[in-house]
Amino acid sequence: MTSARPARRGTPSKGHLLVVDDEPTVRELLPAALRYAGFDVDVAADGEEALERAARRPPDLVLLDVMLPDIDGFEVIRRLRAQPRKAGQGLGGNVPVLFVTARETRQDRITGLTLGGDDYITKPFDLEELIARIHAVLRRTKGESSDALIVCDLELDPEGHLVTRAGQPVRLSPTEFRLLYFLMDNAGLTMSKAQILENVWRYDFDGDPSIVDTYISYLRRKVDQGGPKLIHTVHGIGYVLRGPRA
Incomplete structure (x- = not known):
């Protein structure tokens, strides 16, 4: 530890x-x-x-x-x-x-x-x-019936490896799924690129850290299309997934 x-x-x-x-x-x-x-x-x-x-x-x-x-x-x-x-x-x-x-x-x-x-x-x-x-x-x-993660109308089922937005299926690659899971599991918290690399790509990643930006872009096209924006950039820090603010 x-x-x-x-x-x-x-x-x-x-x-x-x-x-x-x-x-x-x-x-x-x-x-x-x-x-x-x-x-x-x-x-x-x-x-x-x-x-x-x-x-x-x-x-x-x-x-x-x-x-x-x-x-x-x-x-x-x-x-x-x-x-x-x-x-x-x-x-x-x-x-x-x-x-x-x-x-x-x-x-x-x-x-x-x-x-x-x-x-x-x-x-x-x-x-x-x-x-x-x-x-x-x-x-x-807390009495939840499953381990599903829910933010706004976005739902991720880790056991079934399923993602839906407003009830419609969202098809993700394995890496996109891991990235979305990490962001949803830390909803409301700003995650740095280093934290994302460590938790999504694990310790065997030796490539360009800009891969995080690339996959965030992939996710946004699939998850944020046609609904309120959930994945936000915090300039100089990283990314946060949160519901629309009132």
Whole structure:
């Protein structure tokens, strides 16, 4: 896992996360990376502090280590699940929990999921995979029927590899699809060319960065044709996908 800059000011939060880990390096680098990805993040160094923070400001999701200096993560989730839901005070015992831990045995996974964990990922982890899992858990727990991404009248179904605009199919190449998915998954956030290259073309890209501009142009011709403009250029920075402003 690598360090990242804090999230840019003025961008909408993708959700409020609580990171619970006793390792100082993790408590520094992981929240920084998650904030840069658009999340609002609180941090706790042990189980008791996690329970206090969750009660004071209920998170949308808890990233929970198992090995903590006071009570372990399994006891934390037991106590979270025992909390009643109170009107106007968040999710209560229904708060989603994603275990992020070095405890990697099959029995540990079974225990974590049996106690009510929504997902389980072991250290060391890939940051991109972790963020994808966070999005998946949040989508499931918000009651959405699928993992489809929707912005305005544009809809992308990652499982069916389908894209529609105003109900009409949009045919995309595999690279165009990955690019659109990345922009929609970060809707409202300005993505730099470097971020797009890293996430869409991955680390094996050694060509001309202007390929991003080329594929944005391809997408605009297919996605923005005949409807409100959704893909916008932020000069000197990169691109953002957002619905029309009032």
